[in-house]
Amino acid sequence: MKTTLLLCAVGFASFAFSGKAMSQSLITTLVEISPNVPVNGSVDGSFFQNYPSGTLVFTDFQAFCVEPGQGLSYGQTLTFDLQNPGDLVNSVAISKLVGGFLASGGTALDAAAVQWAIWEVVAELSPTRSVTEGNVILSPSSPSNPDGDAVATLANQYLANIDTFAPASLYYLTHPDYQNVVTWTIPEPGSAALAALSALVLLRRRRR
Structure with missing residues (x-):
């Protein structure tokens, strides 16, 4: 997971809709990985590096990475495409792991373990x-x-107990050049647009 840019950025998430329900995109910024535990490991068995492992915190939601071979940097603004979760390989197993995390204490160790289990x-x-x-x-x-x-140890426990977890309802967000992610909550189109509009009005008032 590429994290060379360490400055956190705060922005607004918004949906862009076309006439079709499946043509949805989400513009958001990666703020941090929190909670997280830095650990050393490999996703290809040969190249080892330190990974800040945990939940990805975007401006309006948290997520887990499902494409470890791609990079992502703090402060990076991305336009994700909202896809059918069923198109994600092993989507059922991933939804159960996320469900296990949501039912846990949500500690940094839990977040790191579930990310590696995914x-x-x-x-x-x-x-x-x-x-x-x-x-x-x-x-x-x-x-x-x-x-x-x-x-x-905790990641292997999640994997061993995977069928005991209630699956979470997931949103599958993809990007052609950066990490694909899954999240369990994203802002409604109306609320995101309203938040952006409110911020714009407030900014204009302050400038007067």
């Missing part, structure tokens, strides 16, 4: 679901990776 589901090439083997793998704990074992 990456295991979407990117692992072997039939075994475990973040301690295969190509999607977390490095063991070390002085530079103190939470590696804790995140791996």
